[in-house]
Amino acid sequence: MLNIKKLTALLLITGISSGLSACSKEAKDSSSANKGKSLITVDNGEDAPTIDPVMTQDSTSARVLYDLFEGLVSFDQSNHTIPGLAEKWDISTDGKVYTFHLRDGLKFSDGSPITADDVVFSWQRLADPKIASPYINLAANIVNGNAIKNGKLPLSQLGVKALDAKTVQITLVSPDAKFLQICSMPNTAIVSKANVTKYGQTWADPKTMVTSGAYTVGEWVIKGHMLLNKNPNYYDAKNVSINQVNILPIVDYNASFNRYKTGEIDITYSLPIDQYKTIRQDYPTQEHTAKMEALYYYDLNMTLPKFRDNLKLRQALSMAVDRETLVKDVLGQDQVPSYSYVTTTIENGKFANNRYLWASWSSDNRINEAKKLFKEAGYGPSHPLEISISYNTMDSHKKIAMAIASMWQQVFGADSIKTTAANQEWKSFIQARNTANYDVARDGWTADYDSVDAYTDLFLCKNPLNKSKYCNPAYDQLIQQAQDTQDPEQRIKLIQQALQTAQSAYAIIPLYQYTYYRLVAPRVGGYNMESNHLDHVMSKWYKLK
Amino acid sequence: MLKFAIKRILVSIPTLLAIITLVFFLVHITPGNPFDGERALSPEALKSLMAQYRLDLPLWQQYLLYLNDLIHGSFGISMKYLGQPINHLLFPDNMGGFWVTLRLSIYTMAIAVPFGIICGAYAGLHKNSWFDKLVVSSNIFFTAVPTMVTGPLCVLVFAVTLRLLPAGGWGDGDIAHLFLPVLVLILAYTPTIAFVTRGSIIDVLNSNYIRTARAKGLPTKKILFKHAIRPTLLPVISLLGPMFAGILVGAVVTEQIFTLPGLGVLTTNAATNRDYNMIMAITILGSILTIVFNIIVDLLYMVLDPKIKQ
Numbered sequence: 001m002l003n004i005k006k007l008t009a010l011l012l013i014t015g016i017s018s019g020l021s022a023c024s025k026e027a028k029d030s031s032s033a034n035k036g037k038s039l040i041t042v043d044n045g046e047d048a049p050t051i052d053p054v055m056t057q058d059s060t061s062a063r064v065l066y067d068l069f070e071g072l073v074s075f076d077q078s079n080h081t082i083p084g085l086a087e088k089w090d091i092s093t094d095g096k097v098y099t100f101h102l103r104d105g106l107k108f109s110d111g112s113p114i115t116a117d118d119v120v121f122s123w124q125r126l127a128d129p130k131i132a133s134p135y136i137n138l139a140a141n142i143v144n145g146n147a148i149k150n151g152k153l154p155l156s157q158l159g160v161k162a163l164d165a166k167t168v169q170i171t172l173v174s175p176d177a178k179f180l181q182i183c184s185m186p187n188t189a190i191v192s193k194a195n196v197t198k199y200g201q202t203w204a205d206p207k208t209m210v211t212s213g214a215y216t217v218g219e220w221v222i223k224g225h226m227l228l229n230k231n232p233n234y235y236d237a238k239n240v241s242i243n244q245v246n247i248l249p250i251v252d253y254n255a256s257f258n259r260y261k262t263g264e265i266d267i268t269y270s271l272p273i274d275q276y277k278t279i280r281q282d283y284p285t286q287e288h289t290a291k292m293e294a295l296y297y298y299d300l301n302m303t304l305p306k307f308r309d310n311l312k313l314r315q316a317l318s319m320a321v322d323r324e325t326l327v328k329d330v331l332g333q334d335q336v337p338s339y340s341y342v343t344t345t346i347e348n349g350k351f352a353n354n355r356y357l358w359a360s361w362s363s364d365n366r367i368n369e370a371k372k373l374f375k376e377a378g379y380g381p382s383h384p385l386e387i388s389i390s391y392n393t394m395d396s397h398k399k400i401a402m403a404i405a406s407m408w409q410q411v412f413g414a415d416s417i418k419t420t421a422a423n424q425e426w427k428s429f430i431q432a433r434n435t436a437n438y439d440v441a442r443d444g445w446t447a448d449y450d451s452v453d454a455y456t457d458l459f460l461c462k463n464p465l466n467k468s469k470y471c472n473p474a475y476d477q478l479i480q481q482a483q484d485t486q487d488p489e490q491r492i493k494l495i496q497q498a499l500q501t502a503q504s505a506y507a508i509i510p511l512y513q514y515t516y517y518r519l520v521a522p523r524v525g526g527y528n529m530e531s532n533h534l535d536h537v538m539s540k541w542y543k544l545k
Numbered sequence: 546m547l548k549f550a551i552k553r554i555l556v557s558i559p560t561l562l563a564i565i566t567l568v569f570f571l572v573h574i575t576p577g578n579p580f581d582g583e584r585a586l587s588p589e590a591l592k593s594l595m596a597q598y599r600l601d602l603p604l605w606q607q608y609l610l611y612l613n614d615l616i617h618g619s620f621g622i623s624m625k626y627l628g629q630p631i632n633h634l635l636f637p638d639n640m641g642g643f644w645v646t647l648r649l650s651i652y653t654m655a656i657a658v659p660f661g662i663i664c665g666a667y668a669g670l671h672k673n674s675w676f677d678k679l680v681v682s683s684n685i686f687f688t689a690v691p692t693m694v695t696g697p698l699c700v701l702v703f704a705v706t707l708r709l710l711p712a713g714g715w716g717d718g719d720i721a722h723l724f725l726p727v728l729v730l731i732l733a734y735t736p737t738i739a740f741v742t743r744g745s746i747i748d749v750l751n752s753n754y755i756r757t758a759r760a761k762g763l764p765t766k767k768i769l770f771k772h773a774i775r776p777t778l779l780p781v782i783s784l785l786g787p788m789f790a791g792i793l794v795g796a797v798v799t800e801q802i803f804t805l806p807g808l809g810v811l812t813t814n815a816a817t818n819r820d821y822n823m824i825m826a827i828t829i830l831g832s833i834l835t836i837v838f839n840i841i842v843d844l845l846y847m848v849l850d851p852k853i854k855q
Contacts, residue, residue, distance in 0.1 A: 221640060464587070
C-alpha cells in the first residue's frame with residue numbers, strides 16, 4: 001500500500017547518508033555527552049516486542065530480559081553456564097533429576113523474597129498451554145510437560161517441585177546435556193508469583209513489574225527509549241557498577257552510527273554494512289568483530305521431485321558455490337565460509353572438523369567434480385535446469401543470490417542453468433518458505449544455546465523449522481541416541497555420524513557463519529564481545545573506565 | 546455555518562466506513578500473518594494466539610467485532626508488541642507516538658506557514674526580482690532534494706562535524722533535540738507554501754477587480770490588505786489542510802533519520818510486521834485527520850470567500 005514509496009525512500013536514505021557519512025572521517029573520542037555519568041546508552045536495534053520472559057522469541061527482547069530477570073542458572077561472557085539464582089545444583093547419575101539450591105536472602109526488586117515457589121510458578125507459566133509461550137517446547141522434556149501442553153494434565157503435575165523454600169527439583173523425561181543452558185534462557189527466568197498473579201495479563205507493565213535481575217524498568221517509550229535502573233535488591237548488586245542503562249531502538253544503521261559519533265550512544269547494535277572497512281580503519285580500538293553462533297544457508301526444497309530424486313544435482317549445486325569469494329568479495333565482514341551443517345565455534349569447536357571433504361580441495365578439482373555431477377544428474381545445454389532463488393527483500397540477500405546464480409552459471413554454463421530471483425517481502429516470504437512453496441530459499445539460523453542441538457534439531461523429520469523438508473529416520477535415530485547417552489565421547493561420535501548422514505544428503509547448501517560488529521566507546525569497559533558468539537549480553541558486565 | 550459543518554461531518558461518516566472496510570479486508574487478505582516468524586510457532590501456541598486475537602473467526606465476524614471495538618473507542622491490541630493496547634502505543638501517557646508527531650507538526654507549521662506566506666507574497670509583489678527567483682528556484686530545489694537528503698546532511702554538519710546539536714533522539718522534547726527535525730521539515734514545506742502564495746498573489750493582482758480598484762485610485766496598501774489578501778489565501782489554505790495531516794502521519798523519513806518515537810516509525814513497522822490492528826488504527830487516524838482538516842479548510846473558505854456560502 002503506502003509502502004513501496006516509503007521503502008524506496010528508506011533505501012535511498014541508507015544509500016545517501018552512508019555516502020555522506022563516508023566522507024567524514026572522524027575518529028575523535030566520542031561519548032562526550034555521557035561523560036562522567038553512571039549511565040550507559042546502548043542501541044538495541046529495535047523495541048523489545050515483549051518483556052514477559054515466557055513470551056520472548058527474539059534477541060531484542062532477550063537482550064532486555066537478561067537485565068531484568070535471572071534464571072536458576074546464569075552465563076558468562078564466553079557463553080558458559082555459571083550459578084544464577086541457584087548457587088549450586090546436583091545432577092542425578094542418570095542425568096534426569098536436577099536439584100537446585102537457591103542462594104541465601106534472594107529478593108525481588110520490590111524487596112519480597114524469591115522462593116522455590118516462585119521458581120515452580122515460573123516454570124509452570126512456560127508449560128502452560130493457555131499462556132502459549134513460543135518456547136513451550138522447552139518444557140516438553142520435563143516430566144508431564146507434554147501432557148500439560150496438550151491439556152491432558154493440570155499444571156501442578158509438572159516435574160518441577162519445591163522441596164523446601166530454597167530447594168527446587170526438576171525431573172526430565174530423558175537426559176539433556178543442554179538443560180543447564182535452558183535454565184539460563186530468558187524463557188525460564190524467575191518471575192514473582194505474587195506480582196504476576198496480582199496484575200494478570202498486564203503484569204509486564206513497566207510501572208508495576210517486579211523483577212529478579214540486576215535491573216528494573218524505569219521508563220519505556222516505544223520507539224524512544226527504555227531506561228533501566230539498577231535493582232538494589234539484586235543479590236550481586238554490589239558488583240553492578242552502572243546505575244542506569246538507556247536502551248535505544250534505532251532501526252537505521254546510519255542514524256545509529258551518527259549518534260555514536262556524537263557520543264550519544266556508547267555501544268552500537270548494527271552498523272552500515274558497506275562501511276565495515278572504513279569504520280575498522282577509523283576506529284581501530286573501538287570496533288570489535290565477533291563470530292556469531294549463526295549460519296546462513298540455502299534450502300533445497302525436498303518436496304520437489306527435481307531435488308528429492310536427484311542427489312547428484314543437489315551435491316553439484318552445493319559444490320559449485322565458491323564460498324571464499326562469496327565471503328571475501330560479496331560480503332566482506334570477516335564471515336566464515338561454511339562447509340558443514342554446524343558452525344566451527346559451537347561447543348568450543350567440537351564439530352569444527354565435520355566439514356565436507358571437498359572443502360579442502362583445490363578450486364579446479366571442486367569445480368570439475370561439480371560439473372561432472374551436474375552432467376550425471378541429467379542436465380546440460382540440451383536439458384537446462386530451471387531454478388528460482390527465493391529471498392526476502394534486503395540488499396545483502398539479493399547480492400548473495402546474484403553471486404550464487406552467477407557462480408552456477410559460470411560452472412555449469414549459462415545455457416545449462418537458468419536462474420530467476422524471486423524476491424518477496426518478509427511476511428510473504430516466510431509463509432512461502434514455511435509451506436515449501438519455493439525451489440531454493442535463503443535461510444538462516446541463530447543458535448539459542450551453545451549446544452550442537454541448536455543446529456542438528458533443524459533437520460529432524462518433524463521439526464517445523466526443517467524448511468528443506470529433509471527427512472531421514474536414520475538421522476533422527478542417531479540424534480535420539482546421542483541425547484540418551486550419558487557418555488560425552490559417545491555423544492560426540494553419534495552426532496558426528498548423524499551430521500555425516502545429513503550432510504551427504506545435501507538438502508541445504510551451507511554458505512557462511514555470521515559475524516557481528518559493533519563500536520564500543522572508550523569509556524565503557526568490562527564488555528568482551530569476541531568470545532560471546534551467542535551475543536547474549538548483560539548490562540551488569542559493563543564498567544566505566 | 547454550523548449547519549454546514551454538521552452536514553459535512555455526517556457525510557464523512559460513510560466515507561470513513563468505506564475506508565475502514567476496504568483497508569480491513571485488504572490487510573487481512575495480504576499473504577502472511579502477524580505471528581509468522583523466522584522461528585515458526587508451535588501449532589498450539591499459534592492456535593492460542595490466533596484465538597486471543599480472534600483471528601480464528603470467519604473474516605466477516607472479525608470485521609463486525611472490530612467495528613464494535615471501534616465504537617467503544619478501542620483500536621484493539623498490538624500484534625507486534627504483544628499485549629500492548631494500540632491506544633496506549635499511539636497516545637502514550639509519556640511523550641511518544643502521536644504527541645511527538647503533533648508537536649513536530651505544530652512547530653513546523655507555526656514557522657513554515659507565516660514565513661512561507663510572507664516570502665511568497667513578497668516574491669509575487671516583486672515578480673522577476675532576485676528574491677522572486679530565489680523563491681521559485683528554492684521550491685524546485687527542495688522538491689528535488691527531499692528530506693532524505695537534507696536530513697542526513699543536517700546531521701552531518703550540525704551534529705557530527707560541528708557538534709552543536711544532538712544527532713537524533715527526542716530527549717525531553719527540548720529545543721536542541723527538536724531543532725534539526727523541525728528545520729528539515731521547514732525546509733521541505735516552506736518553499737511549497739511560498740510558491741503557491743506567489744502564484745496566487747500574481748493571479749489575484751492581475752484580476753479585473755484589482756485593476757478596477759487601482760483605476761479608482763485606491764492606495765496600494767489598501768488594495769493589498771483589503772481586497773487582495775483573502776482571495777490570495779484561498780489556494781494556500783486548501784494546501785495547508787492536507788499538508789498538516791500529511792506531516793502528522795507521514796513524517797516517516799524525518800522520524801527515521803532523527804530516530805524520533807513518532808507515528809511514522811510505527812506506521813512502517815506495522816505494515817512490515819502485519820500488525821493488523823496498528824495498520825487499521827493508523828489508517829483510521831490518518832483518514833480522520835484528513836477529513837477534519839478538509840472540513841476546517843472548507844469552513845475557512847466560507848469565511849474568506851462569501852461566494853462559496855451560496
